[in-house]
Each structure stands twice: as C-alpha cells, then as structure tokens.
Amino acid sequence: MSESPSRTRISERAENERVSEETAEDVCPECDGNLINDAEHGETVCKECGLVVEEDEIDPGPEWRAFDAGERDQKSRVGAPTTNMMHDKGLSTNIGWQNKDGYGNALSSRQREKMQRLRTWNERFRTRDSKERNLKQALGEIDRMASALGLPENVRETASVIYRRALEEDLLPGRSIEGVATASLYAAARQVGNPRSLDELDAVSRVDRMELTRTYRYIVRELELEVQPADPKSYVPRFTSELNLTEEVERRARELLDHARSEGMISGKSPVGLAAAAIYAASLLTNQKVTQSQVGDVADVSEVTIRNRYHELLDADTGVPA
DNA sequence: ATGGTTTTTACTGCGTC
C-alpha cells in the first residue's frame, strides 16, 4: 500500500486548486468586495459596490410551480432517459406483454388476437429498422476505410455485398459492426485482386488485429467465400510506384514472380514478402537500385525476409539450385 | 494445446563512401 500517501497528496492539491478558483471568482473585480448570487433576478452582484458581474444566467429549475405531489406528477414532462445502447435510443414503441388495457382490465379474446398481431408487426418493423441502421453505419465505415486505403469503387461494392450477406445470415450478433465491416473490406480487396495487407487494414480500422482476423476467418467460413491466397504480383505496381521505380522494374519483378511460381517456390511464403523481394531483385537487375530497407518500409516486411526471398528468386531465375 | 513452418528481432562482421 505504498501508493496511498501519494494519492492523498494529489487529491489535496486538486482540492486546493478548486477552492482557490472559487474564491477568485467570488470577488468583485472592481472593489474586491464579496459577491452575492441573486437568483431571482438572475444576476451576480457585488455586495460592496453593487456592480453586476453576471446576468442572464440560466435558471436550472422548472418553469412551473407545483403545490402538491399530484400536480408535480402532472406537470413534470420528464420521461425515461434516452440511451445510445439501443439503435433507436430506446425511443421506439414497445407493446407490453400483458393483455390488459390502459386501466388494467383484461382484454377480450378478440382484442387479444388483435394485440398479438400488432406485436408481431411492430417487432418486424423494428428489427428491419435496426438492420437498416446497422447497414448504414457499416457502409459508412467501409467507405471511410476504402478511401483511406485508396481502394476503387468495385472493392467497396464487393465489400458491401459481403457485409449484407453477413447481416442476412445473422452473423452479426456477438461481433462488432466495425469488425465485420473491416473483415468484409479485407476479403473484398483480396477477391478483386487488389489486396491490402492485414497491417494496412489494421492501420485504418478501429478494431484491433486480433478481432479482425477472427471475424475475417469467421465470415469466410460461414459465407463460404472463395478467397485464394493473394497473388504477390498484385502488390507489385503499388509498391513500385510508391518507390518511384520505372515500368521496367515492375515488369522484371513480375517475371521473377511468374518464374518462381512455375518452380513452385511461392506456396507457404507471404505474398507481400515475395513481392518486396522481387522488386528488390528487379531493381538490382535493371540497375535502378533501391535499398532493402526502402522496399521493406513500403511493403512492411523485414529486410531479412527480403534477403531470403530474393536469393531464392534469383536462384530460380538462373537455374542454380538453392 | 501442440508442433512445424515462416517471419521478425537483435546482433555481428565486412566492405565502401
């Protein structure tokens, strides 16, 4: 319990500061006399010189007067607080389950049936409503992340289709809208051959990596999405342009990757790492050198990985066994 | 949970500018 003394000190200091602030405010700026609060006129005036320091204050009280408890109940207009925990802030209609009318009398069987139908419909509209809202928010999220990552229109389309399907199949309960939206975008980007790495998604999403990978796996499994491993080549153009490299380098890198694929060297290796290594190797072959760390930076891959991969790529290219 | 594979981290030595 060594922290209790320090905690006491902190709270004492806070107390002192607040008190001093208050006293500073309670003194008339003209004559240093004490101020009094005149609630009826909504003013703060100096007791000594009569200077009005503040006026037009907000009266926090009710604007009506109640003379007994019954009147207070009638005049008070305050209801249940709204809450953000529910999609509609708790303002939607809810039909009670008891078959009683407003006075507590039992309903006739005809009326009971009617109420049952009303309940059913009310519930239908309400859930449809909530899905609409859900979708709206998710699509906004997808849009935001997509433009942050510079992803084109067709990716957003695909992502929203995936999200809609997830929503239809009731995959949302227990998962965050954010998470599913991010996962949908990730899957969509890969499906249309414009992939972004998990790191990149992670950077623009509000959910952490763990949740992202978990929900991604989940929706891929549940929706039986066909997502092939990303093609290393699809990363090449983006990285080369970020490094201001020429078309020649880009072409060379693609060739290296094609060749490596035909040799069956790419399975099990990370596509991003392969792309980075191919670009590095291509930059050497075309005398437009970039450093390993430069490539590693834009691709988010360690230099070691680039080294290992690019040796393999060059070996495969020249026919020398590894 | 476990084991195998891949990637990353951290460190070292070498050559060059």
Place this chain on the structure above:
DNA sequence: GACGCGGTAAAAACCAT
C-alpha cells in the same frame, strides 16, 4: 563513422491438427 548488405540464433507469429 555511417550505411548497405549478408548471415545467424532465438523469439514471435501463424496455421493445421
């Protein structure tokens, strides 16, 4: 002396079982 590069060992991350 800083920088780019190569290599290694151990840790961490990932994936299928």
